[in-house]
Amino acid sequence: MPPAQPPKPNDMTAPERLTQIQAELAAAMEACGRAPAALTLIAVSKTFSASAIQPVLAAGHLDFGENRLQEALDKWPALKEAYPQARLHLIGALQSNKAAQAVAHFDAIHSLDRPKLAAKLADAVQKYARQPTLFVQVNTGNEPQKSGILLDDLDGFVEACTRDYGLKIAGLMCLPPAHDVPAPHFALLEKRAQKSRPHSIKHGYEWRLFIGAAFGATHIRLGTAIFGPRG
Numbered sequence: 161m162p163p164a165q166p167p168k169p170n171d172m173t174a175p176e177r178l179t180q181i182q183a184e185l186a187a188a189m190e191a192c193g194r195a196p197a198a199l200t201l202i203a204v205s206k207t208f209s210a211s212a213i214q215p216v217l218a219a220g221h222l223d224f225g226e227n228r229l230q231e232a233l234d235k236w237p238a239l240k241e242a243y244p245q246a247r248l249h250l251i252g253a254l255q256s257n258k259a260a261q262a263v264a265h266f267d268a269i270h271s272l273d274r275p276k277l278a279a280k281l282a283d284a285v286q287k288y289a290r291q292p293t294l295f296v297q298v299n300t301g302n303e304p305q306k307s308g309i310l311l312d313d314l315d316g317f318v319e320a321c322t323r324d325y326g327l328k329i330a331g332l333m334c335l336p337p338a339h340d341v342p343a344p345h346f347a348l349l350e351k352r353a354q355k356s357r358p359h360s361i362k363h364g365y366e367w368r369l370f371i372g373a374a375f376g377a378t379h380i381r382l383g384t385a386i387f388g389p390r391g
């Protein structure tokens with residue numbers, strides 16, 4: 161199956177691009193023998209204004225990703241009020257001292273990557289009596305500059321999250337090294353996810369939809385393909 165081409169940014173609206181991407185995603189999933197509903201498309205709305213996001217919400221899309229807490233807090237409370245079904249995913253790094261705000265405002269956090277953050281999240285889960293869906297970020301490429309739990313420490317960390325902090329871990333996330341072929345990183349993550357039980361999660365980024373479909377991803381994150389280029 162050839163990789164899908166991203167929709168042209170300029171001659172379509174964001175809801176139109178989204179419709180086209182969803183169709184390609186469904187085709188990729190079916191070609192891989194998976195049910196299209198098993199892969200959730202996260203529309204990455206970072207840097208885009210509330211007025212750019214609103215039409216995508218109005219078209220019925222539910223899952224959105226933001227990478228900065230403050231930006232999300234500025235934009236999303238009003239949008240969530242208008243569209244209470246919307247689900248907000250924190251896809252960027254999270255400082256421990258912001259864990260409580262993240263638990264209060266996000267429906268999913270994709271970057272749980274260290275014990276100190278797990279402890280702070282656990283406190284906030286108690287305080288707010290709500291637990292966002294949590295994904296452990298894994299540093300599959302052993303990159304020193306990148307956050308994420310190293311593969312050797314993964315099983316121990318997931319166990320500690322569950323046993324010591326009472327957190328429910330929904331899956332794993334990785335950002336493969338920019339200069340590597342990404343597919344093996346996703347394949348590895350899928351294997352480890354099965355070993356430590358949770359479902360795997362990967363993002364699609366520019367590697368097109370079929371990689372996510374082929375390697376068992378449960379979530380795929382696309383921004384510019386939906387909203388157009390960032391200013």
Ligand SMILES: *Cc1c(COP(=O)(O)O)cnc(C)c1O
Pocket residue numbers: 204206227251252363365366381382383384385
């Ligand atoms: C921005 C971002 C994306 C989406 O990138 P696009 O190139 O706009 O599709 C996905 N994942 C993370 C972590 C991001 O920060």
